[in-house]
Amino acid sequence: MPLTVAQLSESDLLERIFPRLRTGIPWQECVVVGPGDDAAVLAVADGRVVVSIDTQVQDMDFRLQWPSGYHTTGFDVGWKAAAQNLSDINAMGGRATSLAVSLTLPGSTDVQWVEDLADGLNAAIRQLGADGCSVIGGDIGAGAQIAVTAAVTGSLEGRKPVLRSGAQPGDVVVLAGTVGRAAAGLALLESTHEYSSLQAEHLNLVQNQCCPLPPLAAGPAAAEAGSTAMLDISDGLVKDAQRLASASGVRIDFDPEVLSSLAEPLRSAADLLGIDPMEWVLGGGEDHGLLATVNPIVMPLPGFTAVGSVKAGSKGVTIGSQSPANVGWDHFAD
C-alpha cells in the first residue's frame, strides 16, 4: 500500500516537500526569512512588489483521470500552479521573486503524488527561467478535493508596470508564446482517443495543457521596450483582447491571415477531432501567451509576433475589421 497523506502529520509532509523545492535553484539572497516561521520575509530592492494569487481545483481545472486514459500527475499540477502564477507577474512586465503555496489534499492522496507536485513546482520555476523565484512557504490542510493555491510576488526591477489600460490607437498588437495549444491538448484529453496511442505532435499539445510554457522573458522585454498595455491570455485570445480593449477604450483589430497561420500547427489534431482549429486559436486559454500593444517604432520586438493593430473607438475586438461572429466565432459568453 502506498503511503497516504493521512498517515503523516503536516510537519512530516512539509519536511518531505521543502528539500525538493531547492533542487538546482540557488536560494535567493532576497529571501530574508524562508519557510518555517509564521510568515516569510523578502527583500524588495525596487521599492514595489507585484502580487497575484491563483487556485486550481480538481475536477474543475484538471481531472485526475481523463476520458483519454491520461492520469494527471502531481508534477503536472505543481508545474501548472507555478506557470499560471509566474505568468501573472510576466504580464505586468515583472520577474517573479517568490511563491507561497497552500495545498488542500484528501487524506487518501499518495504522498508520492505530493512529492511529485513539489518536483513540478521546482521544475517549472527552473525550466521556465524564473531563476530569481523561491518557494518561501505555504501550508497544507485537508479537504474533499485536491486544490492548489499559489500566491506569487514579483519585482518590476525599476520598470513601470504594464497595465491593460494603456493601448493607443496606432499601436501594433503583438503576441508572445503560443495560443490554442493548451485548448487542443484539453480536447485531446477529453476525447476517447486513447492517450497512449497519440502521435508525438498530439502528445505535445497535451503537454501544453498539462505543463504550459508561458514566455517569461517576454514580459520584462516588452516592458523595457515601452509596451503600452499587456495581459496574459488565460481565457482565450478574443476574450482577453476584449479585456485589454475595454480597459484601454480602443478596438483591437486582428489580422485574419496571421490568425489563420496560428491555426496551422493545430490542424492535424483538429482534423482528428473534427473541429475547426480557429476555435482553439480564438477561444483557447491556458497557454499563457502574452498579448501586448506597442508603438510601431519599437518593432520588431524580439520574442513577439505582430498579430494586429489598435484602432480608435471602443468596439472591442475585430478580425480584419469584422466582428468575430462574422468570421464564424461567437463564443463571447463570459
Place this chain on the structure above:
Amino acid sequence: MPLTVAQLSESDLLERIFPRLRTGIPWQECVVVGPGDDAAVLAVADGRVVVSIDTQVQDMDFRLQWPSGYHTTGFDVGWKAAAQNLSDINAMGGRATSLAVSLTLPGSTDVQWVEDLADGLNAAIRQLGADGCSVIGGDIGAGAQIAVTAAVTGSLEGRKPVLRSGAQPGDVVVLAGTVGRAAAGLALLESTHEYSSLQAEHLNLVQNQCCPLPPLAAGPAAAEAGSTAMLDISDGLVKDAQRLASASGVRIDFDPEVLSSLAEPLRSAADLLGIDPMEWVLGGGEDHGLLATVNPIVMPLPGFTAVGSVKAGSKGVTIGSQSPANVGWDHFAD
C-alpha cells in the same frame, strides 16, 4: 429563489464584491495598482515585504451547519480568513499591507453569502485595526466545497522580524490576547446544546471561534520592545510553545497558577459540557493570541501578561517544571 453563484459570471461576481471591500477603509497610498489587472502592485517603503498564505475549507475548518444549530455565515468565513492571515503578519512583528483572496465556491452558493464574505473581510480589517491593509485582488473559481485562501503581505516598518528561534534562557514568556476561547466556542458549536438558547457568556465564546480577535497591536509593540521570539497560537498553547522552544533550543516553563487563571473564564462553558477547561487553555488554537519571549528588563510589556519563563536546555514545554502529561495533559500528537 435566491441568486446563486452559478447564475453570475466571475466578473459580475467580482463587481459585487469589490465595492464592499473599501467600506470605511481609505484606499492605501501604498497600492500602486489595485484589483483588475493581471496582478496588483504595492509600494514597499521598508525594503522588505512579509508574506504568508492560509486556506480554510468547508467541513474541515468550518461547518456550514453545526450540531448546535448554528449556520456559519459568509461574514464569519470572511472575517476568519482575514484574521488568520493578519495574525501571521502580527506574529512577525509586522503590520499587514494587503490581502489577495482566492475563493472556491460551489455553483449553488448564494450570492448573498459571498457578499457577506466580502463584508466579513472588510469588517475584520477595520475592526481589528489593520487600517493599513487593502484587499488588492483575488480570483473566484468553482469547486465542490467552499474554500477561501488569502495571501497577506505586511511591513516591518523598519523593525527586525521576530522569529521563533531567538528565545534566550532567562527571558520572560508573555502572552497577548486570549487562549482557549475559540476552542470552547468550537465545543459549544459541536455540542447538541441549542445555539439559540445559549447564554451570552457562551455566545461570546462561539463568537471567538467564528470571528477571532488576534491582538494586532501587540505584535509590532513586542517587536519594538525587542522581543526575542514570537509566534501566533493557532494550534494550541502547548504545541505552539513546543515549536518556539524547539526552534530556539530552550525549554518553555509555564506558571501553573497563571494557566489556571486563564481557565477561569472558560469554567462555566466547561461545566456545561462536562470538560476540564485546562484542555482548552493548553490545547485550543484559533484565538490567534501571541506567545512571545522578552528580556525581563522590558517588563511590564503593555498588552502582554507574563505566563512563564525560558530555561536552558531543549526539553520543550513544562508546566511548573513538570511535563504537561504529569499535570494531566498529554495531547502531544501532531
